[in-house]
Amino acid sequence: MTGIVTVDCGDFERDTGEDLRALDVNDCLDLDGPAAGLPEGTWLLLAHEGEDRAVLRPFTTEETRAARQREESARIYQ
Template sequence: MDNREAAKARVRAKVAAEKALPASERIANMLHATHTHADAQALLAAFRAEVLREAAEVAESLRQFEPAFGARESAQVSENLGVLRVADKLRSMASTRTVSCFDVELDNGENLKDLGVGNVLELDQPTAGMEPGAWLLVAYEGDFQDRARLRRLSRDEIDARRRADAMARIYE
């Protein structure tokens, strides 16, 4: 009887752990079990980005333009700057993806675990829910560091990196 109770306790713990996960993780786990993981990750990433961009627009719409005087004027300027920072952060989060290291294969046949934090991954085609473009490896996540968080680089960031590389080559 003890084995049966122990098995029930393990199942209850597993169900509780699954329910404790964020909804996006639970959906990804279910879809991964049915071998539709890559498509699901792309869909979840697109949905998340859309929601974050909408939230950024809402944040920007909260800026105040009514005439203000005295202390209220400087407070309004400060509030507007804060709103713009929140909107920028939300847009930055919209361009961030967390993917399994094993879903992305590098040119040398290895996976993302071999790339290293701070390096840039350039994609020619959609991969693991990421659009083509340059992606910065921000961090590794998970118990086994088997997921990578990447942020898509803006055109300005790409140009700045290229200029810095060109300057570095000049002074070599």
């Protein structure tokens, strides 16, 4: 598993056209495929370093499972 990484914010463009600068600390980034050297998966934004760098770490298996359960529960109770 990949550990904590620092990436250039401009290396990512989200579906909305925004890059990582638009995310807040503790927001998640879901990658459907590899991007900027990161494998697909869910990544947690830990910090911004200056204007153009972001520090990320991958979700653990347990965090991914819990997030999916929360999403499923939210759909059930809508």
